[in-house]
Amino acid sequence: MQxxxxxxxxxxxxxxxxxxxxLMGLFKRPQTDNPLSKxxxxxxxxxxxxxxxxxxxxxxxxxxxxxxxxxxxxTGITEPTAGTALIKGRVGSLLEVGTGFHPELTGRENIYxxxxxxxxxxxxxxxxxxxxxxxxxxxxxxDTPVKRFSSGMQVRLAFAVAAHLEPEILLIDEVLAxxxxxFQKKSLAKMEEVTQKQGRTILFxxxxxxxxxxxxxxCVWLDNGQVKMIGQTKQVIEAYLKxxxxxxxxxxxxxxxxxxxxINKITVKNATGQVTTVLDxxxxxxxxIEYELAKDIPQFFLMLKIGHExxxxxxxxxxxxxxxxxxxxxxxxxxxxxxxxxxFLNTGRYNFFVALTTHMIPYLDSSESISITLNQLSSSPYxxxxxxxxxxxxxxxxxxxxQPF
Amino acid sequence: MxxxxxxxxxxxxxxxxxxxxxxxxxxxxxxxTWRDLKVRYKQTLIGGTWAILQxxxxxxxxxxxxxxxxxxxxxxxxxxIFSYSGLLLWLYFTNALTSAAGSIIGDERxxxxxxxxxxxxxxxxxxxxxxxxxxxxxxxxxxxxYYKFLLTPAILLLPVILILTWLLATGLGYxxxxxxxxYRDIRYAVPFFVQLLIYVxxxxxxxxxxxxxxxxxxxxxxxxxxxEAHRAAILGHQAINFPLLGLAALTTIILFVVGITYFKxxxxxxxxxx
Numbered sequence: 309m310q311x312x313x314x315x316x317x318x319x320x321x322x323x324x325x326x327x328x329x330x331l332m333g334l335f336k337r338p339q340t341d342n343p344l345s346k347x348x349x350x351x352x353x354x355x356x357x358x359x360x361x362x363x364x365x366x367x368x369x370x371x372x373x374x375x376x377x378x379x380x381x382x383t384g385i386t387e388p389t390a391g392t393a394l395i396k397g398r399v400g401s402l403l404e405v406g407t408g409f410h411p412e413l414t415g416r417e418n419i420y421x422x423x424x425x426x427x428x429x430x431x432x433x434x435x436x437x438x439x440x441x442x443x444x445x446x447x448x449x450x451d452t453p454v455k456r457f458s459s460g461m462q463v464r465l466a467f468a469v470a471a472h473l474e475p476e477i478l479l480i481d482e483v484l485a486x487x488x489x490x491f492q493k494k495s496l497a498k499m500e501e502v503t504q505k506q507g508r509t510i511l512f513x514x515x516x517x518x519x520x521x522x523x524x525x526x527c528v529w530l531d532n533g534q535v536k537m538i539g540q541t542k543q544v545i546e547a548y549l550k551x552x553x554x555x556x557x558x559x560x561x562x563x564x565x566x567x568x569x570x571i572n573k574i575t576v577k578n579a580t581g582q583v584t585t586v587l588d589x590x591x592x593x594x595x596x597i598e599y600e601l602a603k604d605i606p607q608f609f610l611m612l613k614i615g616h617e618x619x620x621x622x623x624x625x626x627x628x629x630x631x632x633x634x635x636x637x638x639x640x641x642x643x644x645x646x647x648x649x650x651x652f653l654n655t656g657r658y659n660f661f662v663a664l665t666t667h668m669i670p671y672l673d674s675s676e677s678i679s680i681t682l683n684q685l686s687s688s689p690y691x692x693x694x695x696x697x698x699x700x701x702x703x704x705x706x707x708x709x710x711q712p713f
Numbered sequence: 714m715x716x717x718x719x720x721x722x723x724x725x726x727x728x729x730x731x732x733x734x735x736x737x738x739x740x741x742x743x744x745x746t747w748r749d750l751k752v753r754y755k756q757t758l759i760g761g762t763w764a765i766l767q768x769x770x771x772x773x774x775x776x777x778x779x780x781x782x783x784x785x786x787x788x789x790x791x792x793x794i795f796s797y798s799g800l801l802l803w804l805y806f807t808n809a810l811t812s813a814a815g816s817i818i819g820d821e822r823x824x825x826x827x828x829x830x831x832x833x834x835x836x837x838x839x840x841x842x843x844x845x846x847x848x849x850x851x852x853x854x855x856x857x858x859y860y861k862f863l864l865t866p867a868i869l870l871l872p873v874i875l876i877l878t879w880l881l882a883t884g885l886g887y888x889x890x891x892x893x894x895x896y897r898d899i900r901y902a903v904p905f906f907v908q909l910l911i912y913v914x915x916x917x918x919x920x921x922x923x924x925x926x927x928x929x930x931x932x933x934x935x936x937x938x939x940x941e942a943h944r945a946a947i948l949g950h951q952a953i954n955f956p957l958l959g960l961a962a963l964t965t966i967i968l969f970v971v972g973i974t975y976f977k978x979x980x981x982x983x984x985x986x987x
């Protein structure tokens with residue numbers, strides 16, 4: 309860990325408060341005396357920005373960019389090495405749900421405990437108790453120790469407690485990445501309600517670009533501990549996606565020992581052949597897989613799985629290279645497979661991975677998951693399909709409406 | 714609405730204690746204590762009986778080996794009640810100290826994810842142990858009835874003695890809990906040293922047994938004055954040794970200040986290194 313310095317200032321003028329965050333210094337590793345020691349690095353450096361009262365600000369950046377560190381400093385969990393932050397108002401945080409849960413205690417007891425940890429007075433918890441239980445949907449289990457809860461239930465309960473916090477400033481780290489799709493939607497709706505109705509100041513860290521886009525007007529992009537860009541959410545996200553994703557578009561895999569088959573390289577290209585993982589949802593794109601068979605493998609084929617980023621272990625699509633009697637070589641040699649994905653997915657972030665396999669488990673080789681982003685890009689040469697945001701798959705259906713009677 | 718303003722910046726040197734913040738978080742102190750008590754008794758078969766069994770069985774063994782076999786003197790009172798009255802406070806002290814020392818790393822996830830005054834964690838550990846003390850004290854009451862001891866006005870001093878013992882366990886607990894974050898050796902060292910400490914505290918034997926330089930050395934241990942005063946305050950079998958108690962109070966306060974100061978000066982790194 310290293311550091312950030314930052315400054316917060318918030319004044320009260322003409323009915324609105326200003327929260328200014330201005331980061332001037334660095335953090336150094338606390339245990340060492342030499343500020344330039346090689347083990348040190350700045351998790352955050354010279355971060356300055358201001359947040360106005362009632363503003364919802366998104367914080368994006370790749371892993372390790374310092375987003376969580378920033379929130380930790382603002383909540384007081386850790387201390388900056390330099391800089392100051394001035395915060396007016398009660399700060400509540402939602403950093404990783406369920407942290408304060410104790411497995412031996414019942415749901416009811418944990419609601420009180422977790423509420424207290426998050427800074428809610430007992431009277432307030434008592435008042436909101438039913439709402440919390442209702443939101444989490446765990447009525448029947450409220451007097452059961454949470455260790456018997458499914459992980460989904462624990463997460464829902466934890467989120468429910470946290471979502472009913474009413475601090476003036478709320479710091480949220482990645483909470484929406486939990487639960488099933490239905491619960492995520494509910495959480496998102498709750499966040500929208502919280503931000504809009506109650507005029508609360510929110511700092512929202514997430515990898516979920518859609519959530520950021522829906523919730524935040526302003527967005528800060530952190531890169532390597534520094535503010536890379538700050539501005540309108542839409543523009544910041546676009547710039548972020550462009551930069552972050554290009555280096556993902558070509559994945560090379562180092563040679564492994566004793567593999568009968570192995571993937572060497574995976575490339576994602578858009579409809580015009582550019583290498584990128586920011587794609588237009590309305591255009592086809594292609595995935596090129598270069599691989600090698602070290603010997604003849606009868607029944608060899610490739611498998612491609614595509615799933616939405618928020619859903620684990622279920623896929624929108626699983627495709628096999630031996631479908632439809634395509635030629636599917638099984639002899640020793642180096643190959644390149646190109647698979648074209650037609651436009652059928654809605655906008656969003658998806659992960660895919662490729663496996664080399666026979667019908668046996670485990671796979672001969674498989675890639676780690678590679679993330680792609682489907683956006684609505686105006687440059688699309690293809691006619692727009694009607695896009696309902698709630699539909700994950702977009703396929704024109706054939707309708708036949710008659711009047712037979 | 715009167716928003717509170719909080720300034721976050723690097724702190725240097727000795728950090729003061731934010732009493733206002735501690736008061737704001739007093740409910741959390743209550744919840745931590747309540748949580749640990751609940752959890753402790755939830756999955757145990759005989760629950761609170763453990764708090765009684767530990768001193769009771771120890772007393773029985775001490776009585777057989779030290780009282781009967783070794784014929785240990787006991788200030789002219791029956792050995793069972795002599796040793797039990799000492800054990801009662803001694804076990805409070807050691808249990809409180811051991812739980813406080815392990816408390817911060819025991820709540821590791823919480824420390825690294827949520828902000829609250831870190832002092833609450835060891836504080837709730839030492840407060841919680843008073844419940845065990847209270848349960849175990851019931852046996853002392855029974856022993857007093859059996860041996861026909863009457864309470865004397867000296868009992869009024871008991872709260873002072875308990876507060877001092879609490880301060881001692883808590884102050885040392887702060888110190889060890891903070892050290893424990895950095896050096897996990899503490900976890901193994903504490904139970905061992907606590908075991909040894911009983912031999913330099915007049916629990917098994919009366920202080921009157923030690924003479925000369927040993928008397929003086931034993932007096933340096935604050936638990937010596939506290940255990941002796943605790944016994945005298947409850948049983949009234951001898952006058953309270955005020956100079957000894959005063960010395961214990963002084964040592965206790967010094968250790969408490971050292972403990973809390975060290976804790977406050979390193980707590981800002983807890984989340985980083987835990």
